[in-house]
Structure formats: structure tokens, C-alpha cells
Amino acid sequence: MTFDWGVFVSALTSEAFFRGALLSLALAVTAMIAASIVGFVVALLRIARNPAARLVGWTYVWFFRAIPTLLVLLLIWNAGPQLFPALRENWFTPFLAAFIGFTVVEAAYMAEILRSALLSVDEGQHIAARAVGLPPHKVLFKVVLPQAIKVAIPPSGNEFIAMLKYTSLASVISLRELLTTAQSEVSNTFRYAEYYSAALVYYLVIVSVAMACQYFVEARYRWISKGQHTESTPVPAAGQEVPA
Secondary structure, three states, X not given: OOOOHHHHHXXXXXXXXXXXXXXXXXXXXXXXXHHHHHHHHHHHHHOOOOHHHHHHHHXXXXXXXXXXXXXXXXXXXXXXXXXXXXXHOOOOOHHHHHHHHHHHHHHHHHHHHHHHHHXXXXXXXXXXXXXXXXXXXXXXXXXXXXXXXXHHXXXXXXXXXXXXXXHHHHHXXXXXXXXHHHHHHHHHHOOHHHHHHXXXXXXXXXXXXXXXXXXXXXXXXXXXXXXXXXHOOOOOOOOOOXXX
């Protein structure tokens, strides 16, 4: 059996594949946003002064980094309705189950990224902000977080790209994302090469666009930081008076 370019082009331009790609992208974007929010809270717990809070944060990171994402999805979709009858209703869809699963797992990784970024800000920044009378929450959001974001952008972008690929795992819980669409067509026609190649092209395009966006955000942030640094007060040369 040879490669049928007609089948490949038909799959590549089909509405089913396009919808599957959009569903994969929507799942990755929404789960990454939610994971960043949850991960930020966990990161704050990890660096808190309270030992109990640090233990809670550490336990969350340890637990969800230790469990395979595939197992988390199966537990939520298959074991969840068994334990919680409310999950047997129609509102509990495969997309929602996948969203929850990817969010709780990715939040553990985002927590470590954000924790490292927060700790990368020099302690002198904290001291200076407190010295001028800023309350703790303003020190965090006005001084520390803007500097930490610059450190967190590259690894966060890499995590998002990985998330795009991990969405293929949702095929095990019957979510009709891109890979599930390809597998459905393969089961009907046994044209493995054509349909899997079409899915491969979609993944390449989506990830390439995501990488370009990541590069733009990183370059933009570097440009903003450079501009702020240039506009700062210059250091006077030797023998020159310091301006009042």
C-alpha cells in the first residue's frame, strides 16, 4: 500500500481535523492559564514563612509531579464518577475532565518555575520596597513579580508547548481532539500514514506558531526592560556633582 496524497490532502483540509486542532489548542490555552494561577498560589505557599504552608505547597508539587498525567486523566474521568455521583451528569464532559487533569498536573510544574523566578529577585529589592513603606502585597505585585516574570517567561513558554503535545493524551478519555480524530479515521480506513501525517502537520504548525509567539514575548520584554534601564538616572562621572 503506497502513500495516497489525495487522502492526506483531504484529511489536512477536512473540517473534522480543523475542529480537533482547535479543541487541542483551546484545551492547552485554558489549562495553562488555570495552571499558572494555581501554580502561583502553590509557589507562594512554597516560599511562605509558615512551615505548615510550605509543607502544603511541597506536598502538592511532590504528589502531582510523581503521578503520570495519563493516570490522572483516567482517575478523573473513570474513577471520579464512581466516587462522586454528581460527575455522572451530562455537564461532566471529556473536555472538562481533561481541563481539570492537565491543570492540576501542570500547576505543580508552574509552581516550581514561579518559585524559582520569585527567589531570583534580590532580597535587597524586598528590603528597599519595605523601607519606603510599601505593604507586603504591594511589594509582591509592584516590585517582585514584574522582575520575576522576566525569568519565568522562557520556561513557561516551554511548558505551554509541551502542554500542546500532551493534549493528545486526552484521546484515552474520548475527547475528540486532534489525535482522536486521526485515530477515528484510521480505524475506518486503515490509512495510517496519511491520517497520522495530517495530524503531524497540524501539530507542527500549532507548535511553530506558539514558539514564534514565545520568541516575540521574550524579545518584547527584553526591549521593555532595556528601555527602562536606559531611562534610569545615569551614574555621575568622577568629579561630577550628583544631581539633587
